[in-house]
Amino acid sequence: MRKLIIGLTLTLLIAIPAAAQRINLDFPGLEERAEEVVDVTLDSSMLRLAAKFLGKDNDEREVREMLNGLTGIYVRSYSFSKDGDYDRALITRIKSQLGTTWKPLVTVRSKTKENVDIMADMRGDKIQGLVIISAEPREFTVVNIVGTIDIDRLSRLEGEFGIPRISKGGQND
Amino acid sequence: MNLEDDLRRTLRRESPAPGFAARVLERIDRAEVAPPVREHPGRTWRAVAASLTLTALLGGWGAHAVYERREGERAREQVLLALRLAGQKVRYAQGEVRTIGSSE
Numbered sequence: 112m113r114k115l116i117i118g119l120t121l122t123l124l125i126a127i128p129a130a131a132q133r134i135n136l137d138f139p140g141l142e143e144r145a146e147e148v149v150d151v152t153l154d155s156s157m158l159r160l161a162a163k164f165l166g167k168d169n170d171e172r173e174v175r176e177m178l179n180g181l182t183g184i185y186v187r188s189y190s191f192s193k194d195g196d197y198d199r200a201l202i203t204r205i206k207s208q209l210g211t212t213w214k215p216l217v218t219v220r221s222k223t224k225e226n227v228d229i230m231a232d233m234r235g236d237k238i239q240g241l242v243i244i245s246a247e248p249r250e251f252t253v254v255n256i257v258g259t260i261d262i263d264r265l266s267r268l269e270g271e272f273g274i275p276r277i278s279k280g281g282q283n284d
Numbered sequence: 285m286n287l288e289d290d291l292r293r294t295l296r297r298e299s300p301a302p303g304f305a306a307r308v309l310e311r312i313d314r315a316e317v318a319p320p321v322r323e324h325p326g327r328t329w330r331a332v333a334a335s336l337t338l339t340a341l342l343g344g345w346g347a348h349a350v351y352e353r354r355e356g357e358r359a360r361e362q363v364l365l366a367l368r369l370a371g372q373k374v375r376y377a378q379g380e381v382r383t384i385g386s387s388e
Contacts, residue, residue: 149369151366158359160356161362164356164360171364174367177367184362186365186366186370217374217378217381219376227373227376243373243374245373254369256370262374265367268370
């Protein structure tokens with residue numbers, strides 16, 4: 112019985128910080144108001160499955176290497192037909208979920224372009240999780256990456272893989 | 285010396301008992317006329333059931349492989365979309381930081 116209690120306590124101690132990296136991305140009612148929605152939910156098993164189907168060229172090999180350290184990728188992106196069709200308090204709600212290990216990496220505030228907040232779950236020298244919040248008048252995007260990630264490597268991935276780039280408003284170029 | 289005598293005695297050539305060859309031939313003849321194998325009535329059905337089970341298993345495995353492939357391709361596309369979207373936002377933020385840095 113004592114061993115069981117010690118085992119359970121250790122499991123909880125390990126599991127709680129790991130689970131804390133994933134944030135709640137449920138925004139009730141937002142999907143109904145949006146014109147376009149991008150919803151990506153990939154847990155570790157789906158990431159492992161995806162890795163099996165990635166190609167052998169340089170770009171996809173780099174993605175596969177990046178996936179090795181990840182345990183989850185979650186994206187919610189909403190495009191609206193009118194300016195300000197979503198509540199900006201969502202940003203505060205997301206940030207309030209982040210624990211003390213989360214530090215802001217970059218904050219961009221613009222009156223004409225998008226506002227971006229990039230926050231990282233710093234454990235020692237390594238980034239163990241990333242949250243990107245992008246707020247534009249007609250678009251709201253949240254990306255939550257769980258696991259060890261190289262942010263410079265991530266920034267090099269834009270527009271690769273032979274997939275057209277996403278322009279503002281969610282339209283493919 | 286005794287050991288050599290013992291070995292010689294033990295290994296000396298001996299003629300078989302009378303009628304030995306006839307007994308061996310008779311036994312061979314008996315073995316050749318083996319009783320016919322009886323057809324078990326359930327054997328055919330068991331074979332059919334085994335074939336059907338094998339077909340179902342192979343079919344199930346094939347369907348699972350197709351499903352896994354479809355899910356894998358979908359997951360791959362989602363990973364590429366998510367990482368590209370994230371990369372796009374990070375690059376934009378880095379670009380803005382560089383712009384501010386260069387204008388100062």
